[in-house]
Amino acid sequence: MKRAICFFTGTGNTAFVARKIMERFPDSSLFYLPETEPMALAEFEEIILLTPVHIFGLPEIVRRFVRGWKFPGEPRIVLVVTAGGDPGITVPLMRQALRRTKKTLAYFRFLKMPNNYIIAYRVTEEDRLALKESALAIERLLADLADSKTMSFHPHPFGWLKGMQKVASRSARWTSRFYRVQGCVGCQKCVKACPTANIVYEGKTVHFGKQCTGCLGCLNVCPVQAIEFGRTTVGKERYVHPEIDLTNLRPRR
Numbered sequence: 331m332k333r334a335i336c337f338f339t340g341t342g343n344t345a346f347v348a349r350k351i352m353e354r355f356p357d358s359s360l361f362y363l364p365e366t367e368p369m370a371l372a373e374f375e376e377i378i379l380l381t382p383v384h385i386f387g388l389p390e391i392v393r394r395f396v397r398g399w400k401f402p403g404e405p406r407i408v409l410v411v412t413a414g415g416d417p418g419i420t421v422p423l424m425r426q427a428l429r430r431t432k433k434t435l436a437y438f439r440f441l442k443m444p445n446n447y448i449i450a451y452r453v454t455e456e457d458r459l460a461l462k463e464s465a466l467a468i469e470r471l472l473a474d475l476a477d478s479k480t481m482s483f484h485p486h487p488f489g490w491l492k493g494m495q496k497v498a499s500r501s502a503r504w505t506s507r508f509y510r511v512q513g514c515v516g517c518q519k520c521v522k523a524c525p526t527a528n529i530v531y532e533g534k535t536v537h538f539g540k541q542c543t544g545c546l547g548c549l550n551v552c553p554v555q556a557i558e559f560g561r562t563t564v565g566k567e568r569y570v571h572p573e574i575d576l577t578n579l580r581p582r583r
């Protein structure tokens with residue numbers, strides 16, 4: 331089967347799962363979502379889309395991407411989400427986006443991973459455990475993918491919140507407005523990690539544009555904690571998946 335594995339990530343959890351799928355199915359093609367045109371997936375028989383959960387749903391960048399699948403045919407579509415707590419209403423949002431392109435969701439899997447949302451959260455021992463426990467869940471996912479397992483989906487009790495979730499996820503664009511930068515050492519890791527190329531290094535510090543998607547990659551990857559979200563992140567431990575190099579996700583850089 332001609333398989334595309336396409337992922338979005340802020341701090342590496344989802345990239346790690348994509349890599350695991352790639353290792354199991356090495357003939358697949360791997361796509362990093364911010365660098366991929368939706369139509370590039372037109373020729374595939376199976377599309378595995380991987381994304382973190384943002385604000386109980388799909389990040390805006392991912393939803394827009396799915397809505398761009400305006401190609402004919404009915405590839406088998408798989409959605410895999412990673413989240414710190416639960417998948418929220420990612421399934422109804424995905425199904426809604428797919429309906430616009432006359433496609434259907436065949437399979438869904440949620441993987442609990444460490445929570446990178448340090449604006450409202452502190453990385454805990456439970457998160458470290460989630461990292462270990464996710465290994466088993468990833469194995470189950472791989473087995474289901476090998477079997478081309480399918481599922482049927484029913485209306486979600488909170489599906490009616492889709493509209494609100496979309497407004498909230500669109501507002502992520504302004505996240506970096508609230509960033510304070512102090513003590514930048516110029517390593518430019520944040521510049522390379524940013525999925526939307528929203529950061530420039532100039533005048534011995536970094537500057538943010540208006541294309542933030544709120545992934546928290548920059549804030550978490552900075553080795554000297556120079557980026558803070560107001561005061562809410564001060565003194566909080568940062569988190570990046572230990573096996574993922576965020577500065578090396580873009581194949582063309």
Ligand SMILES: Cc1cc2nc3c(=O)[nH]c(=O)nc-3n(C[C@H](O)[C@H](O)[C@H](O)COP(=O)(O)O)c2cc1C
Nearest residue numbers: 340341342343344382385386413414415416445446
């Ligand atoms: C803006 C933002 C919103 C988030 N919202 C949720 C949420 O609603 N529910 C949840 O369980 N985790 C939430 N998280 C945590 C991430 O979904 C989780 O840590 C995910 O595994 C991160 O994946 P990544 O490392 O690939 O970016 C949020 C993270 C961010 C940055």
Ligand code: SF4
Nearest residue numbers: 514515517518520552
């Ligand atoms: S990662 Fe931190 S230290 Fe490095 S350029 Fe960005 S803000 Fe500066």
Ligand code: SF4
Nearest residue numbers: 524542543545546548
């Ligand atoms: S500016 Fe930071 S939070 Fe915003 S998209 Fe780039 S890496 Fe993510």
